[in-house]
Amino acid sequence: MHVPDGFLDASTSLATGAVAVTAVGVALRKARDELDERTAPLAGLTAAFVFAVQMLNFPVGVGTSGHLMGGALAAALVGPWTAVLCVSVVLIVQALLFADGGLTALGTNITLMAVVTVAVGWFFTAAVLAVVARRPASVVPASAVGALLSVPAAALAFVVLFAIGGEANLSIGALTVGMLGWHLLIGFGEAVITALTVSAVVAVRPDLVHAARGLRPALRLKDADGALVDAPAGRETVQPRHGTRNLLVGGGIVALCLAGVVTFFANGNPDGLEYVAGEQGFLVTARDHLFDDQALADYGEVGGIPVGVAGVLGVVLTVGLGWLVFRAVSRRSDRSGAGVQSH
Amino acid sequence: MAVTPSLDVRGLAYAYPDGHQALFGVDLVVERGERVALLGPNGAGKTTLVLHLNGILAGGAGTVRVGGLEVREHDRDTLREIRRRVGIVFQDPDDQLFMPTVRDDVAFGPANLGLRGPELDARVDAALQAVGMAGVADRPPHHLSFGQRRRVAVATVLAMEPDVLVLDEPTSNLDPASRRELAEVLESIDVTLLVVTHDLPYALELCERSIVLSGGTIVADGPTPDVLADAAMLREHRLELPYGFDPRSVPGRQTGYGGGRSTRTAARR
Amino acid sequence: MGSGHSHLLFRHGDSLVHRLPAHAKVLALLGFVMVVVATPRERYWAFAGYAVLLAGVAAVAKIPPGFVARRMVVEIPFVAFAVLMPVVSSGGRVDVLGVSLSEDGLLSGWNLLAKGTLGVIASILLAATTDARALLLGLQRLRLPARLVEIAAFMVRYLDVVAGEMQRMRVARESRAFEARHLGHLRVVAQGAGALFVRTYERGERVHLAMLSRGYAGAMPLESGPGGAAPSGLAVVLPAAALVVAWAAAVWL
Numbered sequence: 087m088h089v090p091d092g093f094l095d096a097s098t099s100l101a102t103g104a105v106a107v108t109a110v111g112v113a114l115r116k117a118r119d120e121l122d123e124r125t126a127p128l129a130g131l132t133a134a135f136v137f138a139v140q141m142l143n144f145p146v147g148v149g150t151s152g153h154l155m156g157g158a159l160a161a162a163l164v165g166p167w168t169a170v171l172c173v174s175v176v177l178i179v180q181a182l183l184f185a186d187g188g189l190t191a192l193g194t195n196i197t198l199m200a201v202v203t204v205a206v207g208w209f210f211t212a213a214v215l216a217v218v219a220r221r222p223a224s225v226v227p228a229s230a231v232g233a234l235l236s237v238p239a240a241a242l243a244f245v246v247l248f249a250i251g252g253e254a255n256l257s258i259g260a261l262t263v264g265m266l267g268w269h270l271l272i273g274f275g276e277a278v279i280t281a282l283t284v285s286a287v288v289a290v291r292p293d294l295v296h297a298a299r300g301l302r303p304a305l306r307l308k309d310a311d312g313a314l315v316d317a318p319a320g321r322e323t324v325q326p327r328h329g330t331r332n333l334l335v336g337g338g339i340v341a342l343c344l345a346g347v348v349t350f351f352a353n354g355n356p357d358g359l360e361y362v363a364g365e366q367g368f369l370v371t372a373r374d375h376l377f378d379d380q381a382l383a384d385y386g387e388v389g390g391i392p393v394g395v396a397g398v399l400g401v402v403l404t405v406g407l408g409w410l411v412f413r414a415v416s417r418r419s420d421r422s423g424a425g426v427q428s429h
Numbered sequence: 430m431a432v433t434p435s436l437d438v439r440g441l442a443y444a445y446p447d448g449h450q451a452l453f454g455v456d457l458v459v460e461r462g463e464r465v466a467l468l469g470p471n472g473a474g475k476t477t478l479v480l481h482l483n484g485i486l487a488g489g490a491g492t493v494r495v496g497g498l499e500v501r502e503h504d505r506d507t508l509r510e511i512r513r514r515v516g517i518v519f520q521d522p523d524d525q526l527f528m529p530t531v532r533d534d535v536a537f538g539p540a541n542l543g544l545r546g547p548e549l550d551a552r553v554d555a556a557l558q559a560v561g562m563a564g565v566a567d568r569p570p571h572h573l574s575f576g577q578r579r580r581v582a583v584a585t586v587l588a589m590e591p592d593v594l595v596l597d598e599p600t601s602n603l604d605p606a607s608r609r610e611l612a613e614v615l616e617s618i619d620v621t622l623l624v625v626t627h628d629l630p631y632a633l634e635l636c637e638r639s640i641v642l643s644g645g646t647i648v649a650d651g652p653t654p655d656v657l658a659d660a661a662m663l664r665e666h667r668l669e670l671p672y673g674f675d676p677r678s679v680p681g682r683q684t685g686y687g688g689g690r691s692t693r694t695a696a697r698r
Numbered sequence: 699m700g701s702g703h704s705h706l707l708f709r710h711g712d713s714l715v716h717r718l719p720a721h722a723k724v725l726a727l728l729g730f731v732m733v734v735v736a737t738p739r740e741r742y743w744a745f746a747g748y749a750v751l752l753a754g755v756a757a758v759a760k761i762p763p764g765f766v767a768r769r770m771v772v773e774i775p776f777v778a779f780a781v782l783m784p785v786v787s788s789g790g791r792v793d794v795l796g797v798s799l800s801e802d803g804l805l806s807g808w809n810l811l812a813k814g815t816l817g818v819i820a821s822i823l824l825a826a827t828t829d830a831r832a833l834l835l836g837l838q839r840l841r842l843p844a845r846l847v848e849i850a851a852f853m854v855r856y857l858d859v860v861a862g863e864m865q866r867m868r869v870a871r872e873s874r875a876f877e878a879r880h881l882g883h884l885r886v887v888a889q890g891a892g893a894l895f896v897r898t899y900e901r902g903e904r905v906h907l908a909m910l911s912r913g914y915a916g917a918m919p920l921e922s923g924p925g926g927a928a929p930s931g932l933a934v935v936l937p938a939a940a941l942v943v944a945w946a947a948a949v950w951l
Contacts, residue, residue, distance in 0.1 A: 184825065188818075
């Protein structure tokens with residue numbers, strides 16, 4: 087789903103750029119809690135894996151190709167914030183060294199494949215983990231569910247962005263059906279690969295699976311006489327606090343996606359009308375051309391500016407609001423969590 | 430003696446994430462200037478113990494002190510200082526040589542400590558000189574022979590001017606001449622030495638004190654000739670002397686580098 | 699682990715473009731692509747001008763056209779999309795060779811094709827003249843957050859290791875007469891993926907432990923890398939020329 091240059095109009099590209107920068111900025115701050123000196127190479131390896139996973143391409147209807155995303159897998163292995171960084175790094179390197187994904191579309195690609203897939207994937211992984219038995223093996227079905235749902239969510243977000251600012255006059259209905267259909271299928275493939283990979287890793291090195299933290303039985307050590315001694319409390323005690331926070335943020339971002347869907351429905355009507363009013367479409371096109379020569383000539387917008395701007399504003403406002411809420415929540419929980427062992 | 434010991438390990442116990450417990454309570458004190466051999470069968474926990482000495486592994490029970498400084502898991506500043514003080518040369522030199530040239534590799538450590546420019550170059554040259562590898566500074570490490578890579582790996586650690594040098598199986602896969610050259614290098618440097626090895630004659634040659642680690646605890650600790658002469662103990666812990674080697678037939682080492690004499694008698698636990 | 703110098707798109711050479719510092723090239727690429735994307739799709743001659751500029755860069759960098767063409771495979775999905783656009787788009791129709799196509803769709807398809815292709819070619823030229831390590835140093839220079847550069851550095855190293863391990867595992871599998879023939883084999887391959895992950899990690903973990911033991915704390919000490927010998931100011935030639943082309947097309951057409 088790598089979007090090339092010129093696919094979306096400038097205002098949408100800029101808006102998604104803002105979303106991407108915000109998300110990566112927040113992720114950098116939060117990833118510090120997930121990444122200690124040992125897990126940085128793990129993040130690099132996860133990024134390499136996501137890279138490899140994304141090379142598996144499937145042809146999709148309407149002429150685009152879909153591929154595995156890897157966001158849910160990354161989130162299960164290194165945690166959601168680091169996963170955002172991992173996938174963003176993959177996308178940056180792909181855009182610069184592999185010409186995959188336009189450089190001006192980097193914001194869009196990061197929003198779709200780093201933010202949406204990780205957010206939706208982790209949200210559902212954490213949700214499933216909250217209700218099933220607390221064992222390391224539980225991360226396997228949990229991450230599979232997350233993976234399954236993350237792919238069509240990204241496809242839906244793609245359709246939303248296209249509806250807001252796509253440089254083409256397509257039937258949004260047909261696009262939605264095509265994208266969602268194929269990406270549900272891809273979601274199954276992604277779920278299978280995620281489940282099998284995570285299960286293999288958690289069986290041998292559960293310390294490498296972030297989602298399995300806090301699920302290991304408490305460590306007991308034996309001294310030389312054979313007597314059992316409790317190990318001193320490790321970082322596991324901090325886990326529950328992070329769990330609720332992640333759910334909050336995940337929920338916030340899901341809300342964002344829904345807001346985008348509402349925008350899409352608002353957009354759908356004019357397109358539907360245009361489509362139905364066959365001959366009159368010619369007149370509408372002519373007017374657009376006139377419009378092109380005047381106001382925002384250099385950007386060649388087609389989709390109708392007021393709706394696009396509204397959609398963009400909505401996205402930015404929601405993200406900003408969500409971030410403010412998030413910061414307020416984290417500041418409060420930081421204060422209340424001061425008594426817990428910190429590092 | 431009121432001098433702080435170089436290494437002070439008390440009650441160290443550790444289990445790996447997959448549940449396997451490797452250390453079951455280790456007590457060890459190494460004084461400044463001592464040269465100690467760490468012996469034991471495969472799986473005894475020797476490498477696990479060694480990785481605790483510079484904070485790579487932590488989070489189990491017990492304490493580790495390096496020159497009085499306690500190793501704490503997430504204390505970045507202390508860890509940096511401890512990693513300057515304790516230099517570990519790992520078993521596989523290819524794990525340690527990851528830069529394009531030998532010079533870059535030797536410079537990596539001191540550069541991380543903040544050295545730059547002529548001071549850095551001087552440190553690199555001195556380290557390479559000490560291991561006799563000054564001539565290969567601008568070559569890529571994978572073009573060197575195994576023995577040369579071993580010595581360069583030692584140089585990468587020496588460049589940080591550690592107080593304690595730990596070597597994990599330094600003689601494995603070395604031909605006899607390289608083995609001797611390495612021994613000469615180690616003789617000439619003024620550090621506290623801890624050598625993990627299966628090479629019992631080497632231990633006798635280099636180290637005046639030997640410790641046997643088996644099953645996660647220390648089972649013997651004393652002057653090397655005495656430890657090696659205890660055939661029953663050696664057999665119990667899967668250690669064997671090479672064919673025809675009699676530890677009593679050679680003088681062995683009596684003192685550490687700085688003159689610190691080992692006063693311990695052979696102790697069995 | 700390898701030092702991650704070359705990658706799939708890199709082509710060894712000693713041209714002026716190769717010698718430009720990476721951060722300048724990235725900025726030049728970005729500037730050029732922004733000009734291309736901002737150009738209205740009707741200014742056909744502007745796009746021809748941009749293509750000429752890119753051909754010029756390729757000539758200076760001594761990169762043969764076949765090299766670029768072969769790597770444009772990544773374009774195929776959205777080329778297909780662009781070609782289908784006139785067929786599936788709504789809006790006023792025109793007749794082209796007896797087929798009724800959407801006029802707006804034709805323009806959209808052209809827009810996508812032109813801008814996307816120019817972007818891809820420009821990226822290929824950057825990738826062909828910049829090795830991975832130089833690029834990472836360039837990104838570091840451009841103040842990309844240290845964490846991201848660190849992850850990218852590890853990723854580049856691990857890609858080499860992963861590729862090697864995958865090859866070894868494939869050889870081991872095939873030596874025991876396994877061939878991936880149907881979907882059921884997905885399980886074997888995917889379980890192999892998990893084992894690959896752990897093996898690669900543990901292989902890299904030892905090197906990382908060695909790095910930690912020598913005081914590594916997250917930032918690679920800035921080494922003098924290859925390239926960077928040409929003045930970075932030269933890189934501005936490309937986006938500046940693109941601007942000139944855009945302005946010329948606007949004024950004269």
